[in-house]
Amino acid sequence: MAKDFSTREENYSQWYNDLVIRAGLAENSAVRGCMVIKPYGYAIWEKMQAALDKMFKDTGHSNAYFPLFIPKSFFSKEAAHVEGFAKECAVVTHYRLKNAEDGSGVVVDETARLEEELIIRPTSETIIWDTYKNWIQSYRDLPLLINQWANVVRWEMRTRLFLRTTEFLWQEGHTAHATKEEAVEEAFTILKVYTDFAEKWMALPVLTGKKSSNERFAGAIDTYCIEALMQDGKALQAGTSHFLGQNFAKVFDVKFLSKENKLDYVWATSWGVSTRLMGALVMAHSDDRGLVLPPKLAPIQVVIVPIYRKKDQLAQISVHANNIKDALTKKGISVKYDDRDTYKPGWKFSEYEFTGVPIRLAIGPRDLENGTIEVARRDTLEKEVLQMTDIENKVEHLLLQIQENIFQKALSFRDNNTFSVDSWEEFKDVIEHKGGFVLAYWDGTVETELAIKEETKATIRTIPFTHNPEEGKCIYSGKPSNQRVVFAKAY
């Protein structure tokens, strides 16, 4: 019922922006490119954090915190890493302000110039590896499994709420291992965590695989990723896990003595997901009536709206509403009883629909007479009137059903928008007219990938893990290829 609100059909990116703002998730701030995450949006992020944090802990990781600032000299040590991030770093050059002599305000005090400039972290590999050097001497100190929740800054040309902001929130894991095998295994463990999180919590089906060298993280040997498909047919990288080899260990001189008393560099991984997941969540499930949230991440899972004329009616309804609220709360379900007198039921219905609350319960005079309650679900917009008896179990069950339905809907959307093509003409046609994931043979060279990107704007999103290679010919160069890779236009 959201009037004056764009539809996906009319203008997908406008729809996304309107949705994020109108649903109270975030807004643009006074600082260019930076957003304010509003309470409702932040509540969703906190639920994501809580779920992921537990998964990290369950796989043996601990949290720690490293500085926001990184000495410039640290940053320039790993060549590929520098190349990858240098163009988008914010730099702190001074540490003091003073009043302008002409009284026009505050100016930088030029006499307070830092001897060594500080970079605001775009990612923390360098400061962390410089620190790990002191923490690791022996194989007994390994593996070192650390995560940090932090903000980072990447000076982007163009920003969009959640999808790409100058400052964003994320978690970054940084681990050190005695062997290459162990480090690779760690990268895969995390990839599995991310996959599970996306599918089970966000109800977002993802493809997993390896990045092409072109899309790989600067400084990594291999980058593994989860990729999701948005409703406009564009792909969104939702998380990455990197096998870093010994690159950072060598640069920061992190060595350990093995059981055999041999000195060797440690093997490393790093991995992260960011507030970008919020964008993925919105774009994957929502519709023209507003947000659709999977119950597991919804700040409010159930809202109860009373319908009444007179105060004494409200009092009667409230008795039932509060009983239901208590019963649901006992089951660990987050419930809001919205008995505000300042808004009408119809207004509330629209509001909770727009903000994606999975289940709405309405109790009115009719229900009081019949011992019933109206149950409306956000994902299908279906309404039914149920007996009030045992409602908490029905609601609990329905939440699970909604979670599953949202996932299945996203999954079938992806299936319906995944195409396998064998010719260049077909490839161009699908990328341009249909979008989605396009599976095609590729000769494995950067040149071909770049040429395809140049002509179609599509990139290799991921190279799927496969145990049974099949022979084919590269759609672009015609050269032999032993597996199909996933192409798409991406966010």
Next chain:
RNA sequence: CGGGAUGUAGCGCAGCCCGGUAGCGCGCCACGUUCGGGACGUGGAGGCCGCGAGUUCGAAUCUCGCCAUCCCGACCA
């Protein structure tokens, strides 16, 4: 950083060509009637018209400069 557009009430906009001291919708406040899908009536509050110069008796309106934001490209999670 290139191309395009826009800055007027909390939000969305009109007014600008053709200069005369600011208006509409939503929202907000009060009261009353309403309340099962965004209610209605009556009354009210709220604006250095992005900033700075200039032209003019007079500028939201004309001229010049600046700033900011948004959209489209190149770069990126």
